[in-house]
Amino acid sequence: MEHGVGYFIEMPGEPSIYLSGDTILSPVVREFVLRHQPQVSVVPAGGAQFDIGGEIIMGIEEVVEFTRISKGTVVANHLEAVGHCPVSRTDLSAAAIRANIESRLRIPADGETLELTRC
Template identity: 65%
Template structure:
């Protein structure tokens, strides 16, 4: 299995002949609106896609969406939807998102899986894991989406955490299923009011300790409400004696 970090939460996962694009945000730098009202109102994304993205995208066979409604353009933006629509890439998603994506002309393949029972996925199986995308008032306003636990023949098991804090559901997934590779959001995103809406440094390190397996941190240095820097996160992991992979945009990891 290979994982290529493109930008933010956008990655390509390679399982044998399948290359799965996850949560495509493909807009040019600065093409999307700010996510904070006060302070430096930076437009998003903060950076361009890496040079390797163009060639990497050409071989994509499927797309997988964790969440996309209520303005979550950092997981599916107009450029991403246009790219998928023009190429008629099969888009795998939860039943909750199926109609929303179909209305945008995408070739939707809803999953027959849930938090309790896995379903079929490209010759393997997949189950959804509940996300907690913020708590309190901000949590009530968010689209929480799901993470995915993917098990493919001859490949390491993979947990794509999606946009979530380190909740009990996330802990239970790690304890019960022991995923061999996990991809977790590490940007510590927050709006002008309320607390974090995804994991920050402390929760990522706690997740890595709980996992004891390969953990990949992303959702970094691409969106204006994510303050965590790669260098800061890597230094914190090293100081805590925690193994953590923090790929640069365009980097490919092999497992």
Template identity: 60%
Template sequence: MRITQLRNATIVLHIGNRHILVDPMLAPRGALPPLRLLDGKRERNPTVPLPEVAGAVLQQVTHCLITHCQKGHFDHLDTFGKKWLRDTQTPVICTPHDAAYLRQRGLNVQPLGDDHAHGVPLWEGNVQTVHCTHGEGVVGRFMEHGVGYYITQPGEPSLYLLGDTILTPAVAGFVQQHQPDYCVAPAGGARFDVGGDIIMGVDDVLELTRLAQGTVIANHLQAISHCPVTREDLLAAARATGVAQRLWVPQDGETMACDVRDGVAA
């Protein structure tokens, strides 16, 4: 397995001869509206362009996987991503909850089965969904919470894509029980003008890394205007707490090779 970080939560999983695009936000820099209105900046999104390798990586894509997409969450599926998926008719794997929404937009939808508590077949292996908590309190009531995916395939490392979530007891317990070789976690500490964090920030990522025996991959960084955490912030905190050797904080365009045996980068 290899994992390519494109931008924000958009990654590509290279698993054998399959190349799975996750949560495509493909807009040019500044093409989408701001997510904070009272900060004096009103910075448009995304705040950075796609990396130069994006075109070549997208040409490899065979499938797409969506964690959440309704209620205006354009940083996981924007109009440019929808057009790309519609034009290419790439098979889009999603939950039954999102299937009708995506079909209405002309996408080639392949919803997973319904038994998510125990996992459902995916290719030669299995996928299990894990509920996300995309913020709590008043803000949380307006969010589309979505799911994370725990993916196991024969001969490949186990992978938990957390989706957009804070570190809840349910997420922490799932990691402790299953101990994935790799966890891909949202690390930007996103928040709106009011309310608390709606995804993990530095403290949550460090705690996740302490709980996990494998490698944590931090993304959702430095691409969206309501995510204040920087890569430098996170790496400095990881070094200070002694977990940096099990935390990968990729730059946009970087690819990581993943080892099935011990969850250490090849």
């Protein structure tokens, strides 16, 4: 189901998954997560931004907040992937530990395969 800021997928016997697409933690995204509580969410975490203005995809603070409002596993992507995504895996991991959400925030290495099971 497309809802304007990504896709929500539910298949029998599999965890529900939310693929957010490139977005910030907007009111629409926040409301969607609170209402549907996907078992797995994939979110952009690189903190990309232009030379002026704010972030155009989630950064550390928004990924932490997203993980807090979600009851499922959150997978961070777009880290250290392109020059305009300054968020590092190390910094995001440290923030997750400080926020006590490290058990639900997955920060895969480049090329790593994650196996996610039904919660």
